[in-house]
Amino acid sequence: MHQLRDFLLNQRRISGWTQEELSERSGVSVRTIRNLETGSNTNPRRTSVALLLTALGAAPASLSETGPWGGGSGLALMPQQRSESQLERTTTLPPWRGPRPLGDPLVGRSADTRHILAAAQRSRLIVLTGPGGVGKTRLALAAASRLRPLFRDGVAVAELHDCPPEHLEPEGARAELTRVTQGLTRADDHQRGSAHSGRQLLVLDGAEHVAQQTARTVRQLLDEHPGLHLLVTSRRALAVGAAETWEVGPLCVDGQDSRDMTVPSAVELFLHRVQSSLPTLDLGRHLPLVSRLCRLLDGVPLAIEIAAQRLRSLPLTSLLDEETLFQLLDQVDASGLSVHRTLxxxxxxxxxxxxxxxxxxxxxxxxxxxxxxxxxxxxxxxxxxxxxxxxxxxxxxxxxxxxxxxxxxxxxxxxxxxxxxxxxxxxxxxxxxxxxxxxxxxxxxxxxxxxxxx
Known part of the structure; x- marks a missing residue:
């Protein structure tokens, strides 16, 4: 364990992070990090170590299959001590099937991400709820990307928006949901040669219109596949007792919601989107107006992103009228940001x-x-x-x-x-x-x- 302790301590210091910052980026508690670095924890969870290595930019495959958690010697040789072919094998990520994260950084979601990563260590089912446009899908995909190294059979993402509503077509909803999930799990079962081995993360996105059918399917999947973990997004919570449910709220519109930020996260997102699409537009002198707009939009990320797009043709002041704001935003095509055509x-x-x-x-x-x-x-x-x-x-x-x-x-x-x-x-x-x-x-x-x- 000395090798793991020294590596974590050195890499954290090289990165310039405090223990609290590493905790925020990895989802591992400050107490666990402190105990590992002092050597008082000699038998950490494999998932905790893998999350720390991922946050620090090391491949979790550099952990031997055995260790203090399984009877072996802990860390294998670090990448710089391996041959080129060995390094390539250890840095190959597990497979990913389905829609991928957009790749742009999440804004104002450190607490949400930290909770999801921690919840994944203690529960096989996590459900993200919240209103439309709040960013559940983006958060789920980003979290799944962070968790990907922990699942050797990879991540599979299924969008449920095309399932018929269960109150209109219960049989059709059940059949479509079964087809989607079985298609994903069977493909991976075939790849690994056994229906009950391996570890996989399945993301089910947009389950609110098939919440009851999804609850039944989830229970069945968890029973039949002991190595399967699920991350579900839904505007409605699932009636499954084993689920860890997390409400995804709007971004902060007042004050500072992070020690690293000088503006609320809603304002930061707006400025980031404007900078991406209109790099010559300087809103630095108009932050009070931007803050007011974000408050009118209640900090909802989708609304903020569409408002930022609207600045390509309209001045900021034109968006500050409560009576016409949403009418103006509804004229913007939202299909690139959402499964829906308009806000x-x-x-x-x-x-x-x-x-x-x-x-x-x-x-x-x-x-x-x-x-x-x-x-x-x-x-x-x-x-x-x-x-x-x-x-x-x-x-x-x-x-x-x-x-x-x-x-x-x-x-x-x-x-x-x-x-x-x-x-x-x-x-x-x-x-x-x-x-x-x-x-x-x-x-x-x-x-x-x-x-x-x-």
Whole structure:
């Protein structure tokens, strides 16, 4: 273990990182890093060591298959002590199938990434939830890329957006989901020669419209493939007891949310996107206006990126009118940043999955100011049917990521400006809605009772 201890200590110092910074980049706790460097931890988890080596730029394959965690000698020879062919073999990453990370750095997601990397060491199922446009897919792919060296059978990514909604076509949704997941797992089973050996990470992206079917499929996959880990993105949490669920929130719009930053992460993202597309445009003198715009957009990354694109044709000041902001942004093609064509489509996707009673309550709630209470929700026209029913519907709107909850002192609720805009568009005279729920089943259960454990 002396070799591992010396390597970690030297590489961290060469990188100029504190133990806290290495912890942030690797997802390994500061306490574990401190114990490794002092030599008090002589039997670390293999996953912890691999995450540290990945963060420091060393191939986790340089760990022998055995070690203090398995009876061997720990670190094998470091790359500079190996032949060229040996080095090539040890630095080859496991395979990746499906959509890949965009490659640009994540902004304001250090805490999210750190949590996901840590959660992957203790759970085989992680679910990322949050509203449309908040960046769940990008975060999941970036985290999967960081975790890739830990899974010798690689990473497979499946997009579920083409699955039919389960409330309209339950059999079709089940069949498509089964086809997608079995296609991925069978291919890897064939490659490794055994259906129950190896380690693989499967990313299922966009499961909100097939949440119940996904929950069933996930339980089955975890039972049948002991080496399989899953990372799922969904606007709705999965009813699987073994899941670690992480709410992905908007970026910070006020103050400083990182010791390395001089501006909030929402502002940093906006400036980064403007710099990429309009390198000659200097917004340094207009940071208060940029901050105001990011607040109007509630820190939602997709909205911020589209607003940055809009500056190619419109001045910043034209985007600061609350009445016209989202109308201007909806005219920008968002297909390069999202699976949806426009910014509003990202919310309409969630709205159109709602049964009629939920839509009715949401329509009334947008008239309330942000930070409303459960008692206030019962005062709206559709809320007078009873406090218990309102609480039930409100909880399901929150589960669908259409309402955000502040849980600090007492629970209060808020609705993002984009959701208010879309609801107002749909419900005003002349607005349209796809009304996907059959008239004979206008209030089906939003979630199904499931066993508490896999």
């Amino acid at each position: 509003s489509d990202s919310v309409r996707w969630s709205y159109d999955l709602l049964p009629a009673p939920h839509r009715e309550l949401l329509r009334d709630l947008v008239a309330l100011p942000d930070g409303f209470s459960l008692d206030a929700a019962t005062t709206v026209p559709s809320g007078r049917s009873g406090a218990v029913r309102v609480a039930h519907l409100l909880a399901e709107l929150a589960d669908a990521s259409l309402i955000q909850i502040n849980r600090e002192r007492q629970y209060t609720y808020r609705i993002h400006a984009l959701v208010r805009h879309v609801v107002g568009q749909v419900e005003r005279p002349g607005g349209t809605s796809s009304a996907p729920w059959p008239e004979s089943d206008r209030h089906p259960p939003m979630a199904e009772a499931e066993p508490a454990a896999v």
